[in-house]
Amino acid sequence: xxxxxxxxxxxxxxxxxxxxxxxxxxxxxxxxxxxxxxxxxxxxxxxxxxxxxxxxxxxxxxxxxxxxxxxxxxxxxxxxxxxxxxxxxxxxxxxxxxxxxxxxxxxxxxxxxxxxxxxxxxxxxxxxxxxxxxxxxxxxxxxxxxxxxxx
Numbered sequence: 001x002x003x004x005x006x007x008x009x010x011x012x013x014x015x016x017x018x019x020x021x022x023x024x025x026x027x028x029x030x031x032x033x034x035x036x037x038x039x040x041x042x043x044x045x046x047x048x049x050x051x052x053x054x055x056x057x058x059x060x061x062x063x064x065x066x067x068x069x070x071x072x073x074x075x076x077x078x079x080x081x082x083x084x085x086x087x088x089x090x091x092x093x094x095x096x097x098x099x100x101x102x103x104x105x106x107x108x109x110x111x112x113x114x115x116x117x118x119x120x121x122x123x124x125x126x127x128x129x130x131x132x133x134x135x136x137x138x139x140x141x142x143x144x145x146x147x148x149x150x151x
Contacts, residue, residue: 001084001121001122001123001126001128002113002120002121003112003114003118003119003120003121004118004119005117005118005119005138006026006027006039006117006118006119007075007117009023009024009026009027009119010023010119011094015121016148016151017151018042018045018046018149018151019070019072019108019121019148020138020139021042021046021148022039022041022046022048022072022146022148023119024073025041025048025146026072026074026083026119026144026146029122031074031076031144032076032077032142034048034050034144035050036050036051036052037049037050037089037141038050041146043112044149045099045149046091046144046146046147046148046149047146047147048144048145048147049144049145049146049147050142050143050144051142051143051144051145052140052141052142052143053140053141053143054139054140054141055078055079055080055081055131055132055134055138055139055141056064056131056132056133056138057132057136057138058083058129059120061083061129061130061131061132062104062105062129063083063085063090063104063105063106063107063109063127063128063129064102064103064104064105064127064128064129064130065103065105065122065124065125065126065127066089066101066102066103066122066124066147067096067099067103067124067150068099068124068149068150069124069147069149069150070121070122070123070124070147070150071120071121071122071128071145071148071149072119072120072121072145072146072148072150073114073120073121073122073130073144073145074118074119074143074144074146075108075114075115075117075118075119075141075142075143076116076124076142076144076147077116077140077141077142078116078139078140078141078142078143079113079114079115079116079134079141080114080130080131080133080134080139080141080143081111081112081113081114081132081133081134082111082112082114082120082128082129082130082132083109083110083111083112083128083129083132084109084110084111084112084122084127084128084129085105085107085108085109085127085128086125086126086127087105087125087126087127089107089108089109090105090106090107090109090127091105091106091107092104092105092139093105093106095121096131102139105127107127109127109129111132112135121124124150130143
C-alpha cells in the first residue's frame, strides 16, 4: 500500500507503465469535471470509476481485496478513512466474486486518513476498507478509483 498527495505522484511512475497512466489521469486539472461513472483509459486494462457518496460508519463498510486489479484511489473532494491490512492477517468471509473481482474479509486493520488531494495504491495483497467516515462524521466524498489490471 502506498499513500501520498497527488502532487507527489511522479515519484511513483517507476512502479509500472499502467500505474503511471492512472496517476497521470488523476493529475489532470479538470478531474472535478469528469462525469460520474466508468471511463476507459485502456479498455479493461485501465479504467476509472468516478463516484460521489456520503462516507459511512465502519459497521456499514467491509474489508476487500482484488485478484486481478490494483486500485488507485483518489479523493477529489471531501475526506474519508480507509482501513488497511496485509492479506495474511485477515480471514476471507465470502467466496471470490469473479464478475466483481472481489474478495471480502474480516480482521484487524489500521485507519488511513485520506484528505482532499490524496491518493492510495492498493495492490492485490492489500486488504482495504474504503468509504469510512473519519472520526464518525459522515461527509460528502467525490472519489476517482482507477482500476489497473495486474501486469
